[in-house]
Every structure is written in C-alpha cells, then in structure tokens.
Amino acid sequence: MNRAVIGGMLLLLMGLSAQAATIDVGDHDLLAGRVSQKVEIYVSGGEAVQALNFRIQVADGGPEVPGGSVDGPAITALDIITGTIFENNHNPVVVEDEFGGPYPQWEGRTVTTSSDTVSANGLLATVTLDTTGFSVGESWELAISMTANGTGTNISGAEGLIPLGITDGTINLVPEPAVFVQLLGLTVAVVPLWLRRRRSNTRAR
Numbered sequence: 001m002n003r004a005v006i007g008g009m010l011l012l013l014m015g016l017s018a019q020a021a022t023i024d025v026g027d028h029d030l031l032a033g034r035v036s037q038k039v040e041i042y043v044s045g046g047e048a049v050q051a052l053n054f055r056i057q058v059a060d061g062g063p064e065v066p067g068g069s070v071d072g073p074a075i076t077a078l079d080i081i082t083g084t085i086f087e088n089n090h091n092p093v094v095v096e097d098e099f100g101g102p103y104p105q106w107e108g109r110t111v112t113t114s115s116d117t118v119s120a121n122g123l124l125a126t127v128t129l130d131t132t133g134f135s136v137g138e139s140w141e142l143a144i145s146m147t148a149n150g151t152g153t154n155i156s157g158a159e160g161l162i163p164l165g166i167t168d169g170t171i172n173l174v175p176e177p178a179v180f181v182q183l184l185g186l187t188v189a190v191v192p193l194w195l196r197r198r199r200s201n202t203r204a205r
Helices: 003-017 177-204
Strands: 021-024 027-031 037-044 051-058 074-079 106-112 122-130 139-143 154-157 164-167 169-174
Touching (some): 051 122, 074 106
Parallel strands (some): 027 169
Antiparallel strands (some): 021 037, 037 122, 051 139, 051 154
C-alpha cells in the first residue's frame, strides 16, 4: 500500500472522528398575543455527551441585558430534562444567572449526566414563549450559537468540548388558523357572486 493511499485513509478517519453534532433551531410559527407556546429544539449526531451548557435568547437578548435593545417575546420556561436526551440520566440542573436579572429574553441552563454518557440524538430542550403584546407579521431571531453574555450552547464528553454545528432559527408570528378558515370561506362565497355579476354585465352589453 503506497503512502498516498495510507495518507488518504488517515485523512478520512480524522474527518470522521471530527464530525460535529448538529443543532438546527428551526423556524417556528407562533400565534400573536399568546402565552405558553412551546418550541422544541433537537440535536443529532449521536456523540457521547456528559454535559450540556444551553444558552438561548430572543433577538439580541432584549433591553434588560447589557448591550441589548430589541423587544421580543419572553422566555417563560426552559426545560432541558423532560423528554430530552438527559431525562433518564442527569444531575440537578443549574440555572445560569449571568447578568443579575431580570432578563426575559435570555435563559441559560447547565446539566451533567449522573453516570457515563447520553447520546446526542433527540430532543435537547423545550422553550416556552409568551408573545403577549406583539402582532402578526413580527419576527425575531432565536439564537443559541452566541448570546448576549458572549457564550453559546455547547456540549462536552469525556475528552472535553464536542464539535457542534449550530444553525440559529426564528420566531414568526402568524394569524390564528381560524382567520385563514374565515378568509377561505369569504373567498368561496364572494368569487361565485363576482363571476355571476361579471357574466350578467357581459350579457347586458
């Protein structure tokens, strides 16, 4: 086996070992003026994880955090245990207090496994948001890669931080489904009348 082949195999193995876990926060449609709306965030990749430092913010973190200015929906709960990859293997969750609060658009939680590791494949966090005071058509970034305190979400294993590819997401406020139904019903009712009138006008000519 020549050196070029061996070198290629080594590079391939190194590339495989360096593959990152991935989190795609996603684009989430929420209703305007509502409390307790949940957004689920997932991780994939299957790496052996011992710890999670989860940081999340709406827009730039809001006026309450240093350097923030953009008002957005409040984060009213952040759950990194229920139904997540840590549900059956975790120590008590640590609530982060980076700024001395209150900071409704920023939250942080840390959790470690109680034994061994968990697989980075499944639900990572459930975020509950309150859109009271905001209107249909408004949108904000939902970021975990970098937040107002200068850190972002990361995961680690027995040998330290695990490479993590993150794609931040958005929150978009949309009309209630009933509004769409009403508009559709109105369209169904009006279009035949319009066609009938148009035909009558054509005949009259």
